[in-house]
Amino acid sequence: xxxxxxxxxxxxxxxxxxxxxxxxxxxxxxxxxxxxxxxxxxxxxxxxxxxxxxxxxxxxxxxxxxxxxxxxxxxxxxxxxxxxxxxxxxxxxxxxxxxxxxxxxxxxxxxxxxxxxxxxxxxxxxxxxxxxxxxxxxxxxxxxxxxxxxxxxxxxxxxxxxxxxxxxxxxxxxxxxxxxxxxxxxxxxxxxxxxxxxxxxxxxxxxxxxxxxxxxxxxxxxxxxxxxxxxxxxxxxxxxxxxxxxxxxxxxxxxxxxxxxxxxxxxxxxxxxxxxxxxxxxxxxxxxxxxxxxxxxxxxxxxxxxxxxxxxxxxxxxxxxxxxxxxxxxxxxxxxxxxxxxxxxxxxxxxxxxxxxxxxxxxxxxxxxxxxxxxxxxxxxxxxxxxxxxxxxxxxxxxxxxxxxxxxxxxxxxxx
Amino acid sequence: xxxxxxxxxxxxxxxxxxxxxxxxxxxxxxxxxxxxxxxxxxxxxxxxxxxxxxxxxxxxxxxxxxxxxxxxxxxxxxxxxxxxxxxxxxxxxxxxxxxxxxxxxxxxxxxxxxxxxxxxxxxxxxxxxxxxxxxxxxxxxxxxxxxxxxxxxxxxxxxxxxxxxxxxxxxxxxxxxxxxxxxxxxxxxxxxxxxxxxxxxxxxxxxxxxxxxxxxxxxxxxxxxxxxxxxxxxxxxxxxxxxxxxxxxxxxxxxxxxxxxxxxxxxxxxxxxxxxxxxxxxxxxxxxxxxxxxxxxxxxxxxxxxxxxxxxxxxxxxxxxxxxxxxxxxxxxxxxxxxxxxxxxxxxxxxxxxxxxxxxxxxxxxxxxxxxxxxxxxxxxxxxxxxxxxxxxxxxxxxxxxxxxxxxxxxxxxxx
Numbered sequence: 001x002x003x004x005x006x007x008x009x010x011x012x013x014x015x016x017x018x019x020x021x022x023x024x025x026x027x028x029x030x031x032x033x034x035x036x037x038x039x040x041x042x043x044x045x046x047x048x049x050x051x052x053x054x055x056x057x058x059x060x061x062x063x064x065x066x067x068x069x070x071x072x073x074x075x076x077x078x079x080x081x082x083x084x085x086x087x088x089x090x091x092x093x094x095x096x097x098x099x100x101x102x103x104x105x106x107x108x109x110x111x112x113x114x115x116x117x118x119x120x121x122x123x124x125x126x127x128x129x130x131x132x133x134x135x136x137x138x139x140x141x142x143x144x145x146x147x148x149x150x151x152x153x154x155x156x157x158x159x160x161x162x163x164x165x166x167x168x169x170x171x172x173x174x175x176x177x178x179x180x181x182x183x184x185x186x187x188x189x190x191x192x193x194x195x196x197x198x199x200x201x202x203x204x205x206x207x208x209x210x211x212x213x214x215x216x217x218x219x220x221x222x223x224x225x226x227x228x229x230x231x232x233x234x235x236x237x238x239x240x241x242x243x244x245x246x247x248x249x250x251x252x253x254x255x256x257x258x259x260x261x262x263x264x265x266x267x268x269x270x271x272x273x274x275x276x277x278x279x280x281x282x283x284x285x286x287x288x289x290x291x292x293x294x295x296x297x298x299x300x301x302x303x304x305x306x307x308x309x310x311x312x313x314x315x316x317x318x319x320x321x322x323x324x325x326x327x328x329x330x331x332x333x334x335x336x337x338x339x340x341x342x343x344x345x346x347x348x349x350x351x352x353x354x355x356x357x358x359x360x361x362x363x364x365x366x367x368x369x370x371x372x373x374x375x376x377x378x379x380x381x382x383x384x385x386x387x388x389x390x391x392x393x394x395x396x397x398x399x400x401x402x403x404x405x406x407x408x409x410x411x412x413x414x415x416x
Numbered sequence: 417x418x419x420x421x422x423x424x425x426x427x428x429x430x431x432x433x434x435x436x437x438x439x440x441x442x443x444x445x446x447x448x449x450x451x452x453x454x455x456x457x458x459x460x461x462x463x464x465x466x467x468x469x470x471x472x473x474x475x476x477x478x479x480x481x482x483x484x485x486x487x488x489x490x491x492x493x494x495x496x497x498x499x500x501x502x503x504x505x506x507x508x509x510x511x512x513x514x515x516x517x518x519x520x521x522x523x524x525x526x527x528x529x530x531x532x533x534x535x536x537x538x539x540x541x542x543x544x545x546x547x548x549x550x551x552x553x554x555x556x557x558x559x560x561x562x563x564x565x566x567x568x569x570x571x572x573x574x575x576x577x578x579x580x581x582x583x584x585x586x587x588x589x590x591x592x593x594x595x596x597x598x599x600x601x602x603x604x605x606x607x608x609x610x611x612x613x614x615x616x617x618x619x620x621x622x623x624x625x626x627x628x629x630x631x632x633x634x635x636x637x638x639x640x641x642x643x644x645x646x647x648x649x650x651x652x653x654x655x656x657x658x659x660x661x662x663x664x665x666x667x668x669x670x671x672x673x674x675x676x677x678x679x680x681x682x683x684x685x686x687x688x689x690x691x692x693x694x695x696x697x698x699x700x701x702x703x704x705x706x707x708x709x710x711x712x713x714x715x716x717x718x719x720x721x722x723x724x725x726x727x728x729x730x731x732x733x734x735x736x737x738x739x740x741x742x743x744x745x746x747x748x749x750x751x752x753x754x755x756x757x758x759x760x761x762x763x764x765x766x767x768x769x770x771x772x773x774x775x776x777x778x779x780x781x782x783x784x785x786x787x788x789x790x791x792x793x794x795x796x797x798x799x800x801x802x803x804x805x806x807x808x809x810x811x812x813x814x815x816x817x818x819x820x821x822x823x824x825x826x827x828x829x830x831x832x
Contacts, residue, residue, distance in 0.1 A: 011629055013452040014596065015443025016638070018436050022457070027431025036429040037464075039457040041438070044627070048453075055471070071607040072628045073617065106806065107605060114607035132808055153630070155808045180430065189523060191487040191530035201489065211460070212488045213427050214569070222432070277728075284708025288701025288722040295776050295809060297700070303728040306704040306720035308713065309762075312693075316719065316732075316761050345732050346725075360711050390522065392548055392571045393711060 001175050002037040003029050004060035006052050008067035008077055009152060012041045021066050021157055028161050033175030034062060035226075044068060049080040053147075061145050062169065067152035069135035071114040077149055078138075082122050085140060089120040092127050092136070099134045125149075128164040132156045137164060146172060177230045181237050182213075183221040183244065184261070185251045186406055190214045193221070197247055200240075208236065216398040217389070218406075220256065253406060261405050262290050268412040269300035269350075274379075276408070277346035278304040279317055279338040281329075282356035282372055286401050302346040307338070313355075317341045330355050330365040332373055335384035339375030343382075350411065351377040352404050353384070358396040372400045376407050378415070417591050418453040419445050420476035422468050424483035424493055425568060428457045437482050437573050444577050449591035450478060451642075460484060465496040469563075477561050478585065483568035485551035487530040493565055494554075498538050501556060505536040508543050508552070515550045541565075544580040548572045553580060562588060593646045597653050598629075599637040599660065600677070601667045602822060606630045609637070613663055616656075624652065632814040633805070634822075636672065669822060677821050678706050684828040685716035685766075690795075692824070693762035694720040695733055695754040697745075698772035698788055702817050718762040723754070729771075733757045746771050746781040748789055751800035755791030759798075766827065767793040768820050769800070774812040788816045792823050794831070 005022045012019050019041060026036045037059050042052045049068075056063045068077030082088055096119035103111040118134050121127055128137030128148075133156040140147040148165055150157045169175075185193065190212050194201070201210055207227050213220040223240065225233040245252060254264070269276060278287045288304035291297060307313045310329045314321050319337045327333040338353035356372030357365055370391055375384040385407070389399040421438045428435050435457060442452045453475050458468045465484075472479045484493030498504055512535035519527040534550050537543055544553030544564075549572040556563040564581055566573045585591075601609065606628050610617070617626055623643050629636040639656065641649040661668060670680070685692060694703045704720035707713060723729045726745045730737050735753045743749040754769035772788030773781055786807055791800040801823070805815040 010625075010627055010640075011638070012439065013442055013455065014446045014640070015439040015441070015452075016598075016629070018434065018439045019455075020434050023428065023431040023434045025431070026429055030430045036431075037459065038468075039429065039435075041455040043453065052454075070628060070630065072610045074625075074627050109605055109608040112607050112611050114610055132806075132811075155811050182432075189525055191528050192525045194488045194530055195528050209426075209490075211426055211490050212486060213432070214486065215433075222427070224426075224430070275725075278722075280704075284713070285701035285704025285720055285722070288696075288720075288724075289705050292700025292722065292724055298725045301724050303724040303732065304701055304704075304720070304722035305732065306694075306701070306708065306722065308704075308708050308717050308719040309691075310714075312719040312762050315763060316721070346728050347731055390548075395548075395571050 001034050001062070001173055002060045003034050003062040003064060004037055004056040005039045006056060006063065006065045007039070007041040007152070008044060008049060008065065009041065010044050013043060021152065021154055024154070024158060025064055025066070025161055028166055029169075030178055030180070032166060032170055033178045034169065034173070035178065044074055044076060046076060046080055046083070049077070050084060053080070053084050057145065061173070063145065063147045064165070065147070065149045066157055069149065069151045071118050071134070078120070078122060081125070081138070081140070081149060085122060085124050085142065087122040087124045090123045092119050092121045094129070095119040095121065095127050095136045098129060102134055128160055130156050131159055139165075139168060176226055176228060177233055179225040179230070179233045179237060181223045181241065182256045183223075183241065184253045184256050185219050185221065185248065186217065186253050188219065188248070188251050190219050193219055193248065193251075197244065200243055200247060204240070205236065208240065216395060216402050218402055254409070261409055263294065265405065265409055265412060266294055266297065266300060272412070272415065274350060275300050275302050275348040276350040276352070277302045277342050277348045278351065279342035279353040280304055280306045281308060281313070281338075281354055282358045283354045283397055283400050283404070284308055286397065287352060287354070287404060290401070290405070302348050305342055305345070313338065317345070328365045328367060330357050330367045330371055330373060332384045332386060335373035335375035336382050339377040339384065340382045343377040349379050350408065351375075352408055354400050354404060356389075356396065356400060358393045359391065360393055370396050372396065374400065374404050374407060376411060378411050417450050417478070417589055418476045419450050419478040419480060420453055420472040421455045422472060422479065422481045423455070423457040423568070424460060424465060424481065425457065426460050429459060437568065437570055440570070440574060441480055441482070441577055444582055445585075446594055446596070448582060448586055449594045450585065450589070451594065460490055460492060462492060462496055462499070465493070466500060469496070469500050473561065477589070479561065479563045480581070481563070481565045482573055485565065485567045487534050487550070494536070494538060497541070497554070497556070497565060501538060501540050501558065503538040503540045506539045508535050508537045510545070511535040511537065511543050511552045514545060518550055544576055546572050547575055555584060592642055592644060593649055595641040595646070595649045595653060597639045597657065598672045599639075599657065600669045600672050601635045601637065601664065602633065602669050604635065604664070604667050606635050609635055609664060609667075613660065616659055616663060620656070621652065624656065632811060632818050634818055670825070677825055679710060681821065681825055681828060682710055682713065682716060688828070688831065690766060691716050691718050691764040692766040692768070693718045693758050693764045694767065695758035695769040696720055696722045697724060697729070697754075697770055698774045699770045699813055699816050699820070700724055702813065703768060703770070703820060706817070706821070718764050721758055721761070729754065733761070744781045744783065746773050746783045746787055746789060748800045748802060751789035751791035752798050755793040755800070756798045759793040765795050766824065767791075768824055770816050770820060772805075772812065772816060774809045775807065776809060786812050788812065790816065790820050790823060792827060794827050
């Protein structure tokens with residue numbers, strides 16, 4: 001069972017926006033045993049869209065199209081679908097009522113003819129009601145294939161995938177079991193790992209694939225198993241992972257299935273009724289963003305001081321000016337003081353601090369570009385560690401965020 | 417002159433990572449007059465990669481491939497390129513020296529045979545030296561087309577595009593002028609705008625295309641002009657924009673060409689030698705991330721207090737507990753106090769505060785989900801405004817970030 005995702009939109013092809021929709025859709029499809037064969041982004045142009053649909057039909061059983069459903073003239077997806085299915089537009093009363101309701105409740109401007117036109121759908125389409133917007137999704141069936149057209153607005157698309165598309169796919173298609181297990185390692189390069197596990201890798205059965213995913217100091221090893229029996233796949237994967245542990249157990253930090261490390265951390269904090277705060281210099285709010293994203297985060301995440309300028313470390317975090325002068329703002333001593341003071345300021349159990357020089361210029365400290373100190377405060381202790389994260393700004397910040405998350409995760413796991 | 421981008425990687429097709437590389441490449445190509453016809457993400461699988469290359473050859477003059485150049489067995493791009501060009505791998509001495517240098521300088525583990533194999537390149541390839549990593553880029557020419565293969569690691573790919581690929585494309589291909597001008601509007605829906613500007617839109621010349629890009633309270637109107645004379649295109653676009661101003665001037669906030677609003681703000685702050693801080697509740701560090709991203713940000717951005725929990729507003733921002741009890745934590749009064757106190761705490765000229773309820777549950781305040789107060793402190797005044805941003809968590813946070821940026825931008829523009 002193969003799917004293809006077609007994203008329609010010039011704004012992606014000129015680089016104005018990043019296509020985050022496809023990753024979301026791919027993840028949801030994988031969960032229910034549907035592999036994505038290809039993702040294609042094409043122009044807002046009829047012949048190109050029709051070509052993409054024809055190509056996709058040759059590769060996939062399920063074709064999901066996003067974008068081009070707005071009310072304006074540059075939105076041509078419905079027109080293309082009429083051509084592709086030799087169909088015509090007809091008014092859908094249920095959709096029209098919903099559009100009128102949204103305008104009445106949420107929108108200040110009066111409803112216009114353009115908005116009403118959004119209730120015109122190809123006659124062969126089943127309308128998928130869009131709770132969050134005026135453009136409905138559409139479901140077509142033809143020659144054993146399903147075609148789904150969805151709006152490109154991310155939160156509208158997401159709700160439609162989860163509430164309408166996934167249940168229909170589960171009902172309509174027989175799917176194999178797909179199982180992913182991702183092993184998170186830290187501290188060894190991709191090729192060094194590959195050499196160590198060469199025999200293990202060569203012995204993998206044909207229904208299990210291995211991928212190396214290196215990312216800023218982490219290498220993730222992803223096993224993908226595909227078959228009919230979930231139990232059989234689970235057992236095979238578990239036994240392989242146990243073998244892997246005996247080879248590189250010292251660098252395995254944990255597993256990341258559908259749950260990123262930051263969510264694992266939030267669960268541990270909630271379980272222990274513990275709270276955390278952050279004091280960020282070189283990571284500039286990126287740790288706060290990560291911690292604050294899950295709904296309900298305020299139960300364990302108290303907040304952050306982003307002390308981007310050196311003066312803010314004195315003014316807000318109350319770090320002694322003399323300490324900064326003596327050791328420099330990027331130092332073990334300052335990282336420790338930041339972690340300790342932010343923990344006290346926010347009255348939390350744990351705290352993380354970052355201070356470093358991400359480049360491209362040296363800034364307020366003389367340390368080598370790429371140097372970052374990460375401070376960790378727990379209920380019992382405070383310490384900081386030094387890292388050299390290379391010579392590229394994004395890389396240094398990304399590695400500092402990843403490493404911070406890993407250090408606090410270790411503390412929380414060892415605390416139980 | 418058309419390009420196609422092929423991204424190789426199962427991790428994108430299972431939704432484990434988002435493809436940000438293609439947007440970057442598309443943007444850089446557009447700047448030099450090369451349109452991207454299609455972006456395709458395909459599996460780590462030889463026949464699929466070869467099919468994608470053949471399809472791309474029929475659509476494009478320039479084909480840029482990213483990914484699959486690592487040292488491990490799942491990286492098969494070089495193999496595929498050998499098949500496609502009927503070529504074989506040969507050792508490149510310059511690349512080998514560079515790999516040895518990187519290992520000596522930056523990497524703890526000893527160099528291995530797998531790493532040395534990264535110096536094997538197809539004989540028809542010109543090596544593009546990768547400053548930041550061990551996998552070189554490659555440049556092929558065949559039947560008037562250019563094929564470029566780049567590593568998938570974002571900062572390695574970016575440096576290669578800017579330093580190696582763009583200059584070579586400029587030298588090798590005659591390109592039309594492409595000009596984008598994006599008008600940023602706020603406060604009116606997509607279809608209401610479309611009705612107002614219908615006559616203007618119908619009168620656009622054939623070499624100028626209009627796109628509507630709605631995004632969380634903003635609608636951007638993008639004009640794309642393509643032709644031979646930059647001056648002629650510029651004049652046409654300027655005159656159209658001036659006409660547009662006379663129709664919807666009241667909702668036009670500004671322009672966003674290669675410069676996002678947050679960069680415009682950083683320029684205004686630097687010009688006026690002014691500084692800014694943020695106090696974030698519902699935006700949870702996202703404003704800090706935006707402000708801290710540009711290199712040199714510490715010259716105007718002092719930092720943020722992310723007071724995610726209500727207690728942190730008292731403990732860190734020193735907001736009077738009685739004020740919170742009297743008006744609720746999501747209120748005009750608390751937003752004003754947050755903006756004022758964070759401005760004083762960080763000793764800045766300007767400050768932004770956000771407090772709101774993004775949902776999905778009501779949290780520490782009884783206000784309706786979607787309610788956000790944004791506070792603005794300037795050297796002369798402090799005020800807050802109330803917004804209702806709808807019923808979806810991501811949407812509420814995104815709109816709060818966008819609106820904050822717009823409010824402070826207005827203040828800075830009116831300050832000169």
